[in-house]
Amino acid sequence: MKDSTMTTNELYDVIGIGLGPFNLGLAALLDPVAEVKSVFLEKKKAFNWHPGMLIEGTTLQVPFFADLVSMADVRSDYSFLRYLEAHNRLYHFYFLEKFHIPRKEYNHYCQWVSEQLNTCRFGMEVQKVVPVSLGSGDNVYEVTVWNDELQQTETLFTKHLILGIGSVPSVPEAFQSMLGKNVFHSADYVSKRGVCAEAESVAVIGSGQSAAEVFLDVAKEQEKHEFSLQWYTRSKGFFPMEYSKLGLEYFSPDYTRFFYQLPQEKKDRLLKEQDLLYKGISSDTIAEIYDLLYERTVGCDEPDIELQAMTEIVGIERNGKGFELHGYHRIKEEHFVDQAEVIILGTGYKPAFPGFLSEMKKSIAWDENGRYKVKEDYRLETYVEGEGDIFIQNGEMHTHGVGAPDLGLGAHRNAIIINTIAGRDVYPVQTKNVFQTFGTKTASVPVPF
Ligand SMILES: Cc1cc2nc3c(=O)[nH]c(=O)nc-3n(C[C@H](O)[C@H](O)[C@H](O)COP(=O)(O)OP(=O)(O)OC[C@H]3O[C@@H](n4cnc5c(N)ncnc54)[C@H](O)[C@@H]3O)c2cc1C
Structure with a gap:
């Protein structure tokens, strides 16, 4: 030193x-x-x-x-x-x-x-x-x-x-060399979204809140400019983020304190099981997307929009004016190829x-x-x-x-x-902030039988 x-x-x-x-x-x-x-x-x-x-x-x-x-x-x-x-x-x-x-x-x-x-x-x-x-x-x-x-x-x-x-924005390794004007992360959406209006096809990848907000915004743009719109996620569905009142108690000082005391292997296991506490889509955004789709299909209209869950985009390749998307359906275990001129990666942060x-x-x-x-x-x-x-x-x-x-x-x-x-209590920290108990109520006792 x-x-x-x-x-x-x-x-x-x-x-x-x-x-x-x-x-x-x-x-x-x-x-x-x-x-x-x-x-x-x-x-x-x-x-x-x-x-x-x-x-x-x-x-x-x-x-x-x-x-x-x-x-x-x-x-x-x-x-x-x-x-x-x-x-x-x-x-x-x-x-x-x-x-x-x-x-x-x-x-x-x-x-x-x-x-x-x-x-x-x-x-x-x-x-x-x-x-x-x-x-x-x-x-x-x-x-x-x-x-x-x-x-x-x-x-x-x-x-x-x-x-x-x-x-920082998380971009899968396989897509990194493709990043540019027409392939970008949702973190750059507002400054780059103009390219959608000039494209014939747009694909959104991911099913977190950012991906859903981007999809909704692009779908609104599609009313003014004709392009096809696809939304892919490898998740099992376009599911809502937990927002029930007792679920929200997991975002409290009390849960943080309970979690902190657990052994690291348990913490890692729990976090993997808690994806939908923080990774899904808000039910309001899901409702807005659904309402838009309903409105756009009135009179049996068929907007050029597809939503496909359980589908991982495993690779992107340049192809003439646009890109080839190499997809894999995780349940059917089938590969397929699709096309898009603009690809927006709602692939989260790390x-x-x-x-x-x-x-x-x-x-x-x-x-x-x-x-x-x-x-x-x-x-x-x-x-x-x-x-x-x-x-x-x-x-x-x-x-x-x-x-x-x-x-x-x-x-x-x-x-x-x-x-x-x-080294003093400048701001008092409240202790019992939730109705439920995360650990055991009393000190643990030996197994009775
Ligand atoms: C689009 C979006 C919406 C979100 N909405 C919500 C929400 O509604 N509710 C919620 O609870 N959470 C939300 N989150 C999650 C999260 O809480 C926010 O991302 C929040 O901004 C995180 O704050 P932060 O202070 O950790 O970092 P950031 O907001 O990311 O700020 C970090 C700052 O550090 C600066 N920096 C980095 N390196 C250096 C350096 N070397 N020198 C100087 N400066 C540096 C960066 O420029 C940046 O300004 C959202 C996240 C995203 C991406």
Whole structure:
């Protein structure tokens, strides 16, 4: 470990890397905590929440209480209700009578919060993080950042790091060489969807919420421009995501606590069985798609639309103006070939190891599957000596369960992180939040017979 060349005014208590909703919520909740000196660094020029999927008419999949702060502090200046008040929209929202706000409005709300926090710095890409010694046995992290406006690097130092870099689009290996103007991931949909209007055939692949929203939007476009539309998924059906009230309790601090205590093999098995808790389609979107199909078939009209589940697209090959899709029906065990000029991959997102930590790979503890080992309070297990810690946001599904990417749990996770860093209960954490019991009610007893 190298020695530090730091001066004290460059030392922060907390540097947050990435400004998605989770680190932005942390910045907002840290704002009134004067004893913690923090800065949050984001490579984009301004806050922008999944801009490629800001499709007109789409909404958050969680109630507006899942804003940046309310579930930890309803009195915060940065709540969604305070945002409505500041924009003179309280009565509009009151008469709207909806819990699920437009995605566009959630983005605007987050932008409003980010513009008020002088701890949020945009156009700042973190390039490298290394631990450096202060000489006294203590360490801090040296963070090298590319300042896009000044076109130069800056060096900052911090006791704690908070990784809030989200996940990256997942594209199956077999399709990667095809990516371009006409084959793209749903994360790029809004900027690239124009190509559908010029095509004769469009295929959407996948059956998560993003794939369904893209399919619906393309189907609406098809009313104006004639092209054939196919929707394929290897899943057993176009199934809804769990949204019953008792099912939602799995996205609670209580379930997270229960899950955390389980042995890792059990966690891995459970997660595989819980796909539909977080991977399906919202029933509202399914209903909208169905209604559109019903309307379009009135009078025995036959729109050129096909939906096919249980069907995996195993390969894509260029073919003249368009592409050949090589499909495999997983139940009939049959192969087939189809054509499309535009292919949109709603194939989800995956965690990615951040390049800026490359020099620290050996200082981080990994489990046998190459994933971070994460403590209950979201600190990574590391071999770095001294007090400084690295916390993770939304990279701990394997240790903390299905709620890791859920916006409704962000403020709760941030309350725990802040309390750990401050060494006091800045934000009280509620314990009994659900009606059901996830573990056993009393301490376990030996098997009676
Ligand atoms: C389209 C879509 C809709 C979703 N809707 C919902 C929903 O309704 N409800 C729900 O509960 N969940 C939803 N999710 C899931 C999830 O909670 C969100 O994706 C959320 O944005 C995750 O927040 P985050 O802070 O972890 O990361 P992100 O929002 O992905 O933000 C990470 C940020 O880190 C920045 N970054 C990365 N590397 C660096 C670096 N080296 N230096 C500086 N900055 C860096 C990136 O530019 C990015 O801005 C949705 C996901 C998607 C994709």
